[in-house]
Amino acid sequence: MERSELAVFGAQEVRDLLDYPSCIEVVREAMMALSRGETRQLLRTMIHMGEGRTFAQMPGALSDQGMFGAKMISVFAQSDNPGVRRHRGLVTMFEPVEGKPVCVADAEEVTHIRTAAATAVATKAMARDDSRVLLLMGTGGQVHSHLEALPLVGTFERILIWGRTPARAQSVVDVWRNRLPVEVATDAQAAAVEADVICTLTGAHSPVLLGEWVRPGTHVNVVGSSGPGPVEIDNDLVAASRFIADSRASALDAAAEFLAAKAAGLIADDHIVAEIGEVLLGQVPGRQTADEITLYKSLGHAVQDLAAAAHIFEKHQSRIKT
Template identity: 50%
Template sequence: MIILDREFVRQHLTYEACIPLMRAAMIALSRGETIQPLRSILKLADGHMFGIMPGAMGESGSFGAKLVSVFPENASLGRQSHQGVVLVFDAETGAPTGLVQAGEVTAIRTAAASAAATDALARPDAASLAILGCGEQAGTHLEAISKVRELKRVTVWGRSLIKAQSFAARMSRKTGLAVTASPTVQACVEDAGIICTVTAAQEPILKRDWVSRGAHINLVGSSYAGPAEIDTPLVVASRFIADYRPGVLAQGAEFLRAKEAGLIGDNHIHAEIGEVFDGKAEGRANRDDITAYKSLGHVVQDLASAAFLLERAGQLGMKPVSF
């Protein structure tokens, strides 16, 4: 079995490689070419969680699972909030063939999937990005989305203005973009063409009245039924795109709140993003649409990333270790 650490993932799973991987994985998911039950989430003490995500890249393809813990406070301690492994098995022998550090895979593939969705759904001339949250996913989303749009303005908001300012300075140096911190969510998203919500908010922080016509929103921070980052009027007003329809119907918190209020039905999910990528469904219908991509994250994204990394390891001559 080949074991790939965080540094290997960071070095080889570039956004240029991962964005097309995510497009292909989500097309396969929407076509029904993969096998993916809904994830299981164990709620632990002190707000911690443990997720189990099994899946297969088709009936005859490689299969495996991501096992990941979520400890939100880790970000303030210099550790990844998501930690774990992606375990890959061989389709012919059933033997485990790869063990890949999942924290870095999650950080990169989540942002790459949002970038792919942004490329398909945001206005072609969208050049302003607002990021709500200033943790690890905020940084990866800035980097990934800069690969699909020529950004001229980037703003960031965090519950701590000091942390947001530190993030802005760090990412300005890293990307060469002018990143500025905003004191409020409303100021952050003003006139933004692209908005990413990557927070641990339990209740909505982004309101419909603050979002400009024609904006595109990536909803990323809430990955299970419960916490919500945007208010119900914004869900209702948006052209709502799911990463995976069954997942959003079961675990998409913002969607479920609007549905429980009786303001939308299941048909408010306009399409899956894989259907948009595949040309089977229209994404943005006109310039004034507010589009919303609900990202829950799915194991096919992890397995596609792991397969790419294991192939790269083989090309580099890395030898399996006994298991």
């Protein structure tokens, strides 16, 4: 039998090989490649298996001649904390010469890192240069990955952590207080009024951020909801914002907040101004004025995961060759 050369990267190996500065650049390049039409991917498909239980598949190719593969992931609500969802799964990669599978990586860890990296890319491209106050809404795993990524692209003098359970927000602050200027925000509205950049990172089913709270000039990253149904922000904020998607096709299919505002008759499909890749390529401005409310809707797409996994594999290969 042919000896298997399949490399397997668990969570710790992913963390060792996929550092945040590198992932930010990898995701940035992947977003531009998507908008240039160089990559191939299908829309995410989901099999719902009862309340709080979903199995999702995300296939794609980095180019016609590049590595290809798929992410398969389960998104399950946690029995001890129904408001928190856990992403578990695998990213499987194939090489483009013989079509052999070459690696499997822990999808949960890849997702944590590349999602925060994508937010960082969008924030750098769309937030005002003088943004100094960051508000993170949520207390799950993504708040920690965003605390790793966002300080790499901005100078934040205050970082506010808000959660529906204040004790959980305090726990986040306790972890980070020696590294970053973090503090608990007990009132979501008051925190939003102060913030220059806001990230919604929750599993909320109804809005935790309202348009009437958001000041002109704020940049908002809407990250927590990855399919139709649960919304983190209200229709007014969607309608008031300059709306940029990670993938236009994905947003039209599954961006819950966009779809809700559209169903309410407040916006049409052309409210999606651009993909973030078009902004990065200089084809469309991410921000036109200092007073504009800009919004990046992050659904995540296969190309981001595959580019991150390809980077992990290539870095591993270079290490074993030296």
